[in-house]
Amino acid sequence: MTMEQKELDHKVNKLKKSVQEIEQDIQVLEDLQNKYDFKRKTLDGQVEAETKGQTTKENQPEEMAIRQMFTSLNIKREVVIKEIANVLTLAEQIQLTLISDELPEWKKRQQMACIGGPHNTCLDQLQSWFTVVAECLQQIRQQLKKVQELVQKFTYNNDPLTLGKSQLDEQALSLFKNLILNSLLVERQPCMAMHPQRPLVLKMGVQFTVKIRLLVKLPELNCQPKVKISIDKGLSEMDTVKGFRNFLLLTNDTKVMNLDESTGCLAAEFRHLILKERTPSNKTNKCSLAVYEELHLFSFDTQLILPDLCIDLSVTCLPAVLINAICPQSSAWGSILWYNMLYSEPHNLTFFLNPPPVKWEQLSKVISWQFSSVTKRALNSEQLRMLADKFLGHEAQGDPEGLVHWNTFLRTSGGCGGSLLQWIYEHLELTKKYVLNIWNDGYIMSYLSQEREKALLRDKLPGTFLLRFSDDCHCGGITITWVEHSQDGEPVVRSTKPYTRADMNRIPLPNFIRDYTVTTGEKDPVNPLIYLYPDIPRDVAFGRYYTSASDALGRMNENPGQHYNTSGYVLVKCQGHLT
Incomplete structure (x- = not known):
């Protein structure tokens, strides 16, 4: 915990201890x-019987003792009511910190985690603080009821227990x-099961x-309240006229909140939600935003009914982008990032x-x-520098405040007509599905300019090669570049064409590197790829990832109808036989 959180934790523990002391x-x-x-x-009974209401000398010592007892009782009543007031002040301070600082900070961490940030979104500590404060407030309310019982049994003029008690009840x-009201939150944002790293794109x-x-x-909160989910709740007619699409939930929009076994708290998980666009009856205004730029909100409403209290609760998720089959998922994810x-x-x-x-x-x-967020390696400073060239241009590299605009991110060409995004x-996607292990090993240099590529290979042994993401393939590809020496001894850098996911469906990249050959003149074909940059022998780097023909057959059995190529041979499964 941070110093501020440690101080908050100390206050929460002090609150709990103070409430227990008030109980005593x-x-x-x-x-x-x-x-x-x-x-x-x-x-009073003795005096009434003996002297008809007049205190005698024999009763005076006992009368003095009772008066002293009354003084002590009055002081104790003052102390108790003051303690309750002080505890409520402390609870108010803690609650302000929780609601104004800690809860927004957690929501910001969750927001960053939704776009891949390595932020801790565990709710255990926050739940502990919220629960302790709620328990203490409930105890104080019960203590104030006990105070009222004491007042009803015995009261007098200027009784400290009656002065300001109603205000303490209200507080x-x-x-x-x-x-x-602030304890209801979206623990897991809307997400399709097949894209767990892409929440909010539906x-x-x-x-x-x-x-x-x-x-x-x-x-007392285990009352199984019902939660209703709605989309774009409360949007006015003007919002609809702007051209935003309208949607219907095709599945049940109500869920009962039950105790979550792992946390012990009330929770509701909507697992099989499906959306459909509502056909507008009279839509004359076309939306000025693209489908992937429209943002939509899911709202959740419930009601907690307690023995002496009824509380209406509501919470909304982060804005989501709702796409159809023809809208690129990359553009939608870009909107969520931005x-x-x-x-x-x-x-x-x-x-x-008007995106900033x-x-x-x-x-x-x-x-x-x-x-x-999906591999074991982030991009390093050199790889990001190459991307900065793409987004900002060389002239803006020295500007620490260099700004990237939405249109640049979304529409500027990144190769073969595709956007940078x-x-x-x-x-x-290619890295996740086809070369994850090689990427995690650090064998792919990802984003690397051709100038930097040549500079790295120029002084290396002939046959030294490196892997980088292709500049010229918007659908994703890996280019292999190697160095060889010309007849006069000058280094010459050569590259393969981009190796795409379609190629990797046929031949795994390690096999392609192992079996790649070129023919020069009348010489037999040779493999020019000998050392992975800087000086790792090819088979040492990729040997554990090579696959054989039997491996390809196994993949064919798992995916019938597909063809796989390994070691230069095309494998086709026909009537149960490998040819």
């Missing part, structure tokens, strides 16, 4: 009041309600999930009407997160 003091006060009441009535109730007709959770864990880099609550659904630029320092970090997205 109220018990002492009750005993003292009962003792005083008994002695007072006993003495305790208000704090408890406010804490509960496709029509494809199931997605979302989970909400109550941070306060109290026995929005969450730059914006938080309150949510702005028209954000992309982002500093390259921030964008480069987020781009690197895309790799570190699509170019990065496709290489990331």
